[in-house]
Amino acid sequence: MKRIGIFAAAVATAVIAASLTTAGAATAAPEVDPLTPGPHKVAEASYHLGDDAFRANGFPWPVELTGHVYHPEKPSGSAYPVVMFLHGRHVTCMSTTEPRPKLAWPCPSGYQPIPSHRGYDYLGRQLASHGYAVISISANGINGNDSLDPQWGQRARGELVLKHLDLWNEWRTKPGGPVSVAVTRSFDFDRIGLMGHSRGGEGVVNAVEQNALREKPYRLRALLPLAATDFERRIPVGITMATLQPDCDGDVSDLQGVHYYDDGRYYVSTDRATRNNITVLGANHNFFNTNWSPSSGLPGSGDDWRGGQGDPESACHPAKPTRLTEQQQRNVGIGYIGGFFRHYLGGEKALAPLWRGSTGTPPSIAPATVNVSYHPPAASGQRLDVNRQDGHGATNTLGGKVTVTGAKQARCGGANPDPLYGSCLSKPGSRLTEPHRGWGVAGVFAGRTTWAETGGSITNEVPAQHGDVRKYAALQFRAGVDFNDPANTAGKPQDLRIVLTDTAGKTASVKASEHGKALDYPLQGGKNDVLPKLHLNQVRVPLNAFAGVDLTKITSVTFALDVNPTGALAVSDLVFTD
Amino acid sequence: MRTLRGSRVWNVRVVVAAALLVAAIVSVSWVGARGQADAEPGFEVPRAPVAQQPAARQAVPVPDAGAAEQVRSAPQGRVIARGPAMVADEIASHTDRAPLIRLTISGDFPVRSLDYTVLVDGQAVGRGIPTEDLNAIRVALPQPRTGAVVSYRYGDGQATTVGPLKVEGK
CATH class of the missing domain: 2.60.120 (Jelly Rolls)
Known part of the structure; x- marks a missing residue:
């Protein structure tokens, strides 16, 4: 009996120890300033399975399976929530000898892919330092041909997101990924967040719907369409979300991404998800992506607000103090995109005031003015x-x-x-x-x-x-x-x-x-x-x-x-x- | 004493072995189960249904993918109309149907988030498909008419007038 008792105690200890590992390292953050880097040393790796490695349903053109992962260097059993980034529509190919870029896929001879997915390095590294596994994926193959697709390539974007999740889910138990299985096992697939920029914003919304139609859907828990298109007028429900609108957006200048917040507020009375809308004064469309910004020097980059050639009287003119620089805008990205996932996916309660809109813009993000709207669910009595x-x-x-x-x-x-x-x-x-x-x-x-x-x-x-x-x-x-x-x-x-x-x-x-x-x-x-x-x-x-x-x-x-x-x-x- | 010590050693071995075994079983099954929604009671799978097709955007005609590919990439066909910075040519259809008429508008058309829409006499005729070099957009055109004014717009912005078309004699 005594031996059985000791054995039972050992079993209980093992079970408790295993369950405790579900508590993520990301849930504890003593620092409230959302710009402060986290405690983890960050490692990163790239993967490329080919320019024609994926074909989406109804999108008969080649798509690459390419991405870059940022994660805490030290593995820790399923401790790190997963955040996937999807960039938006942009020119696809550049050359070292030809000044003009090309819109094609795969890139013609003499041209190489423009790494739009690496434009969020600053954000991926920051989130990884706080205990997140961030995967930024490339979608040049969709950009190269989505003008031929009646669905604007959005279904293909949604499928591409899920395909990369499938890959990483597989790499958690089998070798083959860009990092060891020990590292991928640190990725918490119980807590998955998606961020998409521009058409990528609509792409991650599409991924939510396609995921729901799967026999075994992923646990998508947080969604952030950034300066997003909303051609299809989809309404995300049942998922905590925030949508961000740059006031000086010269590309998606009607700020149609705000519909994800507005249209969904009362769409389903039993919806238990929280919604936020973020309006950033003085921000444009491109500067959230470093490789779309002029300082990158890459073809296709630029200030989408009139390219700096607009009316000098405008509050969006780069010479005006109301207009944010590239770095100031990225500070907003770290604070509010990173802060969103840290609060809602990682459970950092210290960031709650930011999301209720009960505090102003944090001083570290000055001079930006960010207005946050908060719409908690009524179904939960909030x-x-x-x-x-x-x-x-x-x-x-x-x-x-x-x-x-x-x-x-x-x-x-x-x-x-x-x-x-x-x-x-x-x-x-x-x-x-x-x-x-x-x-x-x-x-x-x-x-x-x-x-x-x-x-x-x-x-x-x-x-x-x-x-x-x-x-x-x-x-x-x-x-x-x-x-x-x-x-x-x-x-x-x-x-x-x-x-x-x-x-x-x-x-x-x-x-x-x-x-x-x-x-x-x-x-x-x-x-x-x-x-x-x-x-x-x-x-x-x-x-x-x-x-x-x-x-x-x-x-x-x-x-x-x-x-x-x-x-x-x-x-x-x-x-x-x- | 020897029996008692042996018993303690056995107990320790059992505890360590059991702990390792159970931890391994729990860990592997747990890693395998994560990521699937049906493993968590009460988890509501999020959705993103289409609310309703917005009438204004639906109004822009979009050819099927095969026809769109032809419009973008088919070699120059017989020219049937011209205008300032534009040319309309007749290209082979990807099906056995009648040839397509394609309008090419030359200019600077950077790749951005929204579509270019081509209008004839103020009516949207289709999405402007950018060429590989981004120096033109192309669209499938209904039968052109001399004097028809062509314009294009980015997104829902103001239209830029290209000019009138003039049909060429056969």
């Missing part, structure tokens, strides 16, 4: 929608009355593609100026709110059954400043007071301007520019800022329009949230 402008002007989402006094509020936005009637601006908008509109699909409904004299208000009644809001941490809404309307003073921030009232009639109010730059006047462009844009930025006010009201008996939320004498805003997504 969010209570007060008014999402979902159809009834006089009644809010909770069924409470909406009372408008001394101001006007009219619904705008949504799917309506009409430049005039759907516009949240005082003059007809376009895809360029109003990225949050659905332009035919979903989009954001907002309340176009205007006031011509001070003292007006918009009051949302909170029915009694919802009046106890103690479980929430903050009150949030999204708002954008109408740059077309003279009711807003050009260049000056707009402002309003948010007022909470309880059943005893006590009130507490907070100015929006005390909690971030969401209502700053939009950056202005020059002639034929990508700016200005009506961004719906998040205003987040912690509930503890409303001193003196009983948070167990809230009866209304009021926007008091008495800070500035006149104004014009688009307002949406009024919620209590964690």
Whole structure:
């Protein structure tokens, strides 16, 4: 019996020891500054299985299986979450003797592949130093021929992502990869994240759908489309995601990638995934990829915002302090792309304020201004929608009355593609100026709110059954400043007071301007520019800022329009949230 | 004493051997099982369905891959129309159907994220397919008409006018 007992203890010890290794090294990070490198020494390796090693379904052209991996040098049993990067559409081939690049695949004689997938080295190394296995894959074969594909090569991109995951999954038990099996066994396939840039952003969204159709899908847990296209209007659901929009993007200049956030907010009521939208002022499309940036000297690189030839009056002009340099933009990439995976995939709780939008841009990322919107799931009780402008002007989402006094509020936005009637601006908008509109699909409904004299208000009644809001941490809404309307003073921030009232009639109010730059006047462009844009930025006010009201008996939320004498805003997504 | 010591040694050996054996079994089966969603109860496999085809983008005609390949790469055919910085030629179809008419617009067309769309009299006729040297875009064209004005745009941006077409006599 004693021997059996000792044996059982040994078994239990072995099982516990094995299970403990599931706790990733990436979950513990004492440093809050997202730019600080992690403690791991980083190793890296390349692999190339051939220029014609892969054929995607319905895409009859050759595709390479080429990639580069960054990982902590020291193996540690399944400790390192996996993040895969997919670059976007770019010219494919370059020559040392010919000045012009070529769009072809495989590259013709005398030409070599442009290493677009190596443009995220800085980000891969940084994430690996924090305990991640980062795999950046090449998609030149798709870029070379996707103009011939009715699906823009997006299905092929999705398949390519899954093919590389298959390879690495195989290399965890069999030799053949660019690193030893001991290293690949350190890769935690229970925690997989995907980041795609530009068309690659849409490609990783496509990978999510194709993965779901597999008999044994991978556990994809985090998704980040960066400056992404959204041709197919797919809506990611059931996966934590963030989408990043560069304000000075001269390529995907309508910022269509924001639809991944906007369209999915209320698409599935049982969705338990968190969404974030990140808007980066002064950032362009290309500088997140070093090999697409002018300093690389590679063919096809450049500043997509007018190539530096644009109107010098624009806030996007490289000479303006509002425009980010290559390095400043990459700092944003490390902070927010890296920070996204570290928080949501690696579980670094210290980074949570960044993703709730409850802190401003970290000082280390200055001078960039980054506006974050946060949309936690309602299904898990993390969010209570007060008014999402979902159809009834006089009644809010909770069924409470909406009372408008001394101001006007009219619904705008949504799917309506009409430049005039759907516009949240005082003059007809376009895809360029109003990225949050659905332009035919979903989009954001907002309340176009205007006031011509001070003292007006918009009051949302909170029915009694919802009046106890103690479980929430903050009150949030999204708002954008109408740059077309003279009711807003050009260049000056707009402002309003948010007022909470309880059943005893006590009130507490907070100015929006005390909690971030969401209502700053939009950056202005020059002639034929990508700016200005009506961004719906998040205003987040912690509930503890409303001193003196009983948070167990809230009866209304009021926007008091008495800070500035006149104004014009688009307002949406009024919620209590964690 | 000797029996007791022997017993302890045996116990230690059993513990070490069992621990190694179990650790190996657990480790191998665990590594093999990871990565598959059905191994974790409650894990909801994420999806990314298409919400709805946006009408505006669907309106741009796209030929099948075979025809698109011909439009991009077929050798120069009989020229049937010309215009400033453009030429329309008749090329063999990849099927046995009637020949394709291809319009080539010369210029600088860098590879970017969005498509170039070619318009005739303001109506989108197709995606502009860049040539290998990026010095032209090509599109399959309906029957050209003298005076028809050709333009192109990048994404949903403003159209750039190329000019009118003039059909050449046979």
